[in-house]
Amino acid sequence: MGLNGRISALFGMERGVHPPHCKNTVECATVEMPAPERVVVSMLQHIGAPCIPTVAKGDRVEIGQIIGDSTAQICAPIHSGVSGKVLAISEIILPGGTKTAAVEIENDGQHRVFGGVTPPHVHGKEDLVTAVRASGLVGLGGAGFPAHVKFALYKQNCIDTLIINGAECEPYITSDNRESRENTWDIMNGIMVTAEHFNAKEIVIAIENDKPIAIAELTKVAKTCTTEGHRIRVQSIPTRYPQGAEKMLIYSTTGRRVPAGKLPSDVGCVVMNITSTAFISRYLKDGMPLVARRMTIDGNGVKNPGNLRVTIGTRIKDIVEFCGGYAPDANRIIMGGPMMGICVYTDEQPVLKQNNAILIFAGAGGEKEPEQPCIRCGRCANTCPMNLAPYELYKAYLRGDAADLEKKGVMDCVECGCCSYICPARRQLTQMMRLGKVYAKKQGGKR
Amino acid sequence: MMEKRFIVTSSPHMTTASSTRRIMLDVIIALLPAGIAGCVMFGWYSAVLIVSTVAAAVVFEYLFRKLTKRENSVGDLSAVVTGLLLAYNLPPKFPVWMAVIGAFTAIVIVKQCFGGIGQNFANPAITARIVLLVSFPTAMTAWRTAYDGVSSATPLAMMKTGTVLVPDGTTILGALVGNVDTIGCIGEVSRLLLLAGGLYLFIRKVITPVIPLCFIGTVGLLTRIFGADPVMQMLSGGLILGAVFMATDYATSPTNLLAKVIFGIGCGFFTVVIRLWSNLPEGVSYSILIMNVLTPLIEMATYPRPFGTDRKRRLKGPPKEAAKP
Numbered sequence: 001m002g003l004n005g006r007i008s009a010l011f012g013m014e015r016g017v018h019p020p021h022c023k024n025t026v027e028c029a030t031v032e033m034p035a036p037e038r039v040v041v042s043m044l045q046h047i048g049a050p051c052i053p054t055v056a057k058g059d060r061v062e063i064g065q066i067i068g069d070s071t072a073q074i075c076a077p078i079h080s081g082v083s084g085k086v087l088a089i090s091e092i093i094l095p096g097g098t099k100t101a102a103v104e105i106e107n108d109g110q111h112r113v114f115g116g117v118t119p120p121h122v123h124g125k126e127d128l129v130t131a132v133r134a135s136g137l138v139g140l141g142g143a144g145f146p147a148h149v150k151f152a153l154y155k156q157n158c159i160d161t162l163i164i165n166g167a168e169c170e171p172y173i174t175s176d177n178r179e180s181r182e183n184t185w186d187i188m189n190g191i192m193v194t195a196e197h198f199n200a201k202e203i204v205i206a207i208e209n210d211k212p213i214a215i216a217e218l219t220k221v222a223k224t225c226t227t228e229g230h231r232i233r234v235q236s237i238p239t240r241y242p243q244g245a246e247k248m249l250i251y252s253t254t255g256r257r258v259p260a261g262k263l264p265s266d267v268g269c270v271v272m273n274i275t276s277t278a279f280i281s282r283y284l285k286d287g288m289p290l291v292a293r294r295m296t297i298d299g300n301g302v303k304n305p306g307n308l309r310v311t312i313g314t315r316i317k318d319i320v321e322f323c324g325g326y327a328p329d330a331n332r333i334i335m336g337g338p339m340m341g342i343c344v345y346t347d348e349q350p351v352l353k354q355n356n357a358i359l360i361f362a363g364a365g366g367e368k369e370p371e372q373p374c375i376r377c378g379r380c381a382n383t384c385p386m387n388l389a390p391y392e393l394y395k396a397y398l399r400g401d402a403a404d405l406e407k408k409g410v411m412d413c414v415e416c417g418c419c420s421y422i423c424p425a426r427r428q429l430t431q432m433m434r435l436g437k438v439y440a441k442k443q444g445g446k447r
Numbered sequence: 448m449m450e451k452r453f454i455v456t457s458s459p460h461m462t463t464a465s466s467t468r469r470i471m472l473d474v475i476i477a478l479l480p481a482g483i484a485g486c487v488m489f490g491w492y493s494a495v496l497i498v499s500t501v502a503a504a505v506v507f508e509y510l511f512r513k514l515t516k517r518e519n520s521v522g523d524l525s526a527v528v529t530g531l532l533l534a535y536n537l538p539p540k541f542p543v544w545m546a547v548i549g550a551f552t553a554i555v556i557v558k559q560c561f562g563g564i565g566q567n568f569a570n571p572a573i574t575a576r577i578v579l580l581v582s583f584p585t586a587m588t589a590w591r592t593a594y595d596g597v598s599s600a601t602p603l604a605m606m607k608t609g610t611v612l613v614p615d616g617t618t619i620l621g622a623l624v625g626n627v628d629t630i631g632c633i634g635e636v637s638r639l640l641l642l643a644g645g646l647y648l649f650i651r652k653v654i655t656p657v658i659p660l661c662f663i664g665t666v667g668l669l670t671r672i673f674g675a676d677p678v679m680q681m682l683s684g685g686l687i688l689g690a691v692f693m694a695t696d697y698a699t700s701p702t703n704l705l706a707k708v709i710f711g712i713g714c715g716f717f718t719v720v721i722r723l724w725s726n727l728p729e730g731v732s733y734s735i736l737i738m739n740v741l742t743p744l745i746e747m748a749t750y751p752r753p754f755g756t757d758r759k760r761r762l763k764g765p766p767k768e769a770a771k772p
Binding site: 007011017019020171247251257258259260262330331332333334338339340341342343344345346347359361366367368369372373374375376377378381382385386387388389391392408409412415417418420421422423424425426428430431434 | 451452453454455456457458459460461462463465466467469470523525562563564565566655656657697698701702703704750751752753754755756757
């Protein structure tokens with residue numbers, strides 16, 4: 001923390017916010033949910049170019065078989081999580097509003113595993129990049145950035161620190177925490193492979209201090225793995241949203257600031273989600289690509305909350321049914337956490353690789369409270385992790401002043417939601433930031 | 448069967464429990480003890496004055512919003528805060544009708560004419576007090592001592608005219624909690640209770656203590672340098688009330704740390720200049736008003752740098768977005 005930050009904290013002006021934790025499912029061990037009768041596998045489950053279906057209607061597919069791929073650089077192949085017949089190639093609307101193709105597969109219930117699912121042969125670093133791509137891995141923390149793109153960074157030989165993100169700062173979600181407790185050795189093996197790949201000397205496992213059991217488990221295992229070349233340290237970081245945001249995490253673990261518009265690799269860091277890391281070690285062992293993942297199902301709108309291992313492409317309604325159904329007045333579904341997650345209007349929506357939680361809420365409180373005038377309390381500015389002044393940006397946006405929006409840093413916004421969360425006048429600052437970015441880009445193009 | 452539809456809203460899907468009304472309620476809670484103490488010291492008429500000023504402020508707010516066909520904003524309690532602050536800044540025997548004019552100035556002219564809560568560039572209560580001071584100079588300086596109501600000059604005025612360096616009977620304890628010689632506005636004399644109110648606001652995270660500390664600290668430091676009694680200067684007049692409750696007004700003070708420091712020091716500087724070298728005995732109101740007007744400039748000069756940008760960036764604007772690898 002810089003001098004300014006320290007003084008600010010002393011006077012109660014602290015970056016980030018403290019939403020209620022609501023980690024209700026922390027003691028719920030992962031339950032395997034059987035694959036449903038029908039899955040809808042989206043062809044866009046990552047940041048980057050969408051995949052093109054490699055199967056056609058009527059084809060038979062097996063578990064682990066590629067059903068979508070693309071030649072684009074930033075893209076991860078998509079595999080089937082069930083064995084059965086392709087019912088249709090349809091079009092779906094993703095939670096964010098993007099339209100994309102989806103492969104609908106009818107599960108024949110025979111669980112036949114594709115013949116190509118064998119442990120990958122990794123003899124060199126390039127082989128590992130290829131293997132990670134073939135696994136279909138994307139950032140499992142929520143962002144969904146194709147992992148092989150990060151792994152290809154080894155060529156630049158610029159990474160000295162590997163940061164494993166187990167912060168899980170969003171309320172409700174306990175998926176990464178369960179991973180740390182249930183699959184500690186997978187995580188550690190994945191770390192060893194990744195660290196060696198990048199030649200990273202320093203390895204930091206960052207976990208918020210509200211997860212003492214996970215920290216203890218990982219510390220115990222990390223001690224046995226620290227060797228001459230690698231120093232593994234488990235760092236307990238303060239519980240404060242958005243501690244797990246990439247730039248914040250790099251800053252609080254290494255003190256390095258990622259310059260605006262630059263990437264973690266520019267400051268010698270690579271950040272991997274803790275569940276992604278564990279997945280790599282499992283993939284290298286059995287070769288099963290990313291076809292299922294753990295997600296937290298919680299909220300007062302679902303009868304039996306818990307942590308489930310769900311086949312990718314399972315529709316939310318099947319998950320809810322497995323969890324005992326909806327509470328009587330369930331009226332909201334959020335894919336992801338309550339701070340950054342996206343509402344969906346229908347439970348026909350299939351889950352994606354990067355979904356770490358499905359939250360279902362019931363009763364009042366669904367609709368936003370009306371916006372009141374800004375009282376200039378400055379809380380949005382003082383909590384903004386990117387040190388922006390959202391209330392000023394809101395004014396610039398209302399004026400339609402694209403130049404001012406850009407000058408005041410609208411493009412630096414990470415949309416963490418702190419400003420909207422903290423605003424006593426209930427102003428939709430985060431949403432305005434999103435609109436402001438689009439507006440500034442459009443206007444900027446005209447100039 | 449119809450497919451079930453769900454509510455869609457933008458993230459975040461959680462909000463803090465705080466609200467504008469809660470913040471204003473906290474300010475009222477923090478102000479009340481000092482007002483009650485003022486009424487005990489100056490008698491029942493002070494209570495009447497406080498209640499009528501607050502009532503006038505609320506009525507003007509309601510009427511203005513009604514006449515201009517705007518949403519009723521009385522519920523946010525900000526008019527109550529303005530009314531209280533204005534009443535606290537009046538001498539104990541001030542006529543009610545004049546106070547009503549003050550409430551009109553504060554609510555209608557200073558606040559609502561500029562767009563209502565959060566939009567005014569000057570603190571309504573401070574500006575109204577200054578308007579009253581220039582309109583009714585005699586009534587605004589008709590000081591009475593506490594309890595026995597003998598007319599007298601304020602300690603600051605006595606220090607100013609040089610009759611005494613520290614007036615007799617004006618002790619630090621007296622200045623903090625009030626005694627028989629206490630003279631001043633209704634709400635400014637129980638300084639210990641005002642400070643306690645400030646502490647409450649800090650604990651409730653309504654205000655940060657940056658502005659009050661810089662303001663009061665600067666007054667202490669400068670009066671020490673220029674040979675006045677710093678402790679008595681810090682504990683006299685409306686400094687504590689002004690520094691804790693008026694200089695921290697959200698709409699008219701800066702939001703970032705550095706700007707708050709500059710704002711507080713500026714308030715302290717102008718207060719000392721007025722107290723020591725002008726014709727006026729007290730300068731807290733004027734100094735806050737001056738800094739209110741300067742606030743946009745201070746904020747412009749200290750606009751926070753986004754995380755991960757260097758000094759040059761603020762002048763040149765953002766770089767072109769880098770492509771993902």
